[in-house]
Amino acid sequence: MTPVGTDRAGDPERGTLDKAAGENFPVAPFFLPRAWRADLMAVYGFARLVDDIGDGDLAPGGADARLLGVPPEEAEDRSVLLDAFEADLRKVFDSTPDHPILRRLQPTVRRAGLTPGPFLGLIAANRQDQLVKRYETYDDLLAYCELSANPVGRLVLSVTGTSTPERVRRSDAVCTALQIVEHLQDVAEDLGRDRIYLPSEDMKRFHVQEADLATPTAGASVRALVAYEAERARYLLNEGTPLVGSVHGRLKLLLAGFVAGGRAAIRAIAAAEYDVLPGPPKPGKIQLLREVGVTLRGEG
Numbered sequence: 001m002t003p004v005g006t007d008r009a010g011d012p013e014r015g016t017l018d019k020a021a022g023e024n025f026p027v028a029p030f031f032l033p034r035a036w037r038a039d040l041m042a043v044y045g046f047a048r049l050v051d052d053i054g055d056g057d058l059a060p061g062g063a064d065a066r067l068l069g070v071p072p073e074e075a076e077d078r079s080v081l082l083d084a085f086e087a088d089l090r091k092v093f094d095s096t097p098d099h100p101i102l103r104r105l106q107p108t109v110r111r112a113g114l115t116p117g118p119f120l121g122l123i124a125a126n127r128q129d130q131l132v133k134r135y136e137t138y139d140d141l142l143a144y145c146e147l148s149a150n151p152v153g154r155l156v157l158s159v160t161g162t163s164t165p166e167r168v169r170r171s172d173a174v175c176t177a178l179q180i181v182e183h184l185q186d187v188a189e190d191l192g193r194d195r196i197y198l199p200s201e202d203m204k205r206f207h208v209q210e211a212d213l214a215t216p217t218a219g220a221s222v223r224a225l226v227a228y229e230a231e232r233a234r235y236l237l238n239e240g241t242p243l244v245g246s247v248h249g250r251l252k253l254l255l256a257g258f259v260a261g262g263r264a265a266i267r268a269i270a271a272a273e274y275d276v277l278p279g280p281p282k283p284g285k286i287q288l289l290r291e292v293g294v295t296l297r298g299e300g
Helices: 012-022 034-055 063-067 078-094 100-112 116-131 138-148 150-159 165-185 187-192 200-205 210-214 220-240 249-271 285-296
Strands: none
Touching (some): 034 063, 034 100, 034 116, 034 150, 078 100, 078 116, 100 150, 116 150, 138 150, 138 165, 150 165, 165 187, 165 220, 165 249, 187 210, 200 220, 210 220, 220 249
16 A cells, blocks of 8 residues: 655654555544544554565665664564564563554554454464465466455454454455456556566456566456455355344444445446556445445445
8 A cells, every 4th residue: 555644764753653644445434432533543553563674665775674683784684574563463461562553453452352363464464475476277366355454343343342253254355356457457556566466367267477467457257256355255245235234333334434435445446447458447435425325225
């Protein structure tokens, strides 16, 4: 994702949290209780920072590496940084972490009784990104999303005290869909990092070569492939949408925002005629609000 806001070299914590404005979905909107907003921003800060480490998107200057105790000569080694970040995460549960993002997370962990599992899953996903650059099958991609996306939804349910097995199942479907949509929006950016999240078997099916993803605009085969994957994401969103109706009050509006963000992004991709290569198709606020209304009414 593109950084939004201040220079992280001056304030690593603030710069990470400022990126919330650039997401497809509301992170901690104003209508939520203050305690929930604080907890959700703490969870978001962790997820955003671990992604920045895994993507090599930390601000120049090495502030994050210094906070994690990584020596300057290893400050660009993502695997070393992820190991250090995991070691600091573990301090959240039994002592005091060093990084301000993790210190911010500690009260949330204690208040909501969170366990290390979801956080370790997000770190594992970013470790996988250092080793796995292509996914052969859709099932392989779903297994990656189990680490890279689904823990976030599970944390939201835990923070709000609403986790049940059925809600977790629905949440997983929504989170995986949102991850697939983000991959579709970021095909060109990911290729620049030598990563392709379009399943290889699907690329073969649609006669798409890797070189076809490096062109300024998408040809017919690439557009057909993107449309196919977008439909898969839409199916998952529909599978997860009953999660919204299973809760009440302001949490219902928050979860509707997650689903609506995915739906609006898919519509934006479709409006671009599935040509995602010039840059990420993004929905406007009016479209997003329209999708929130549709989701709350149980339509779509």
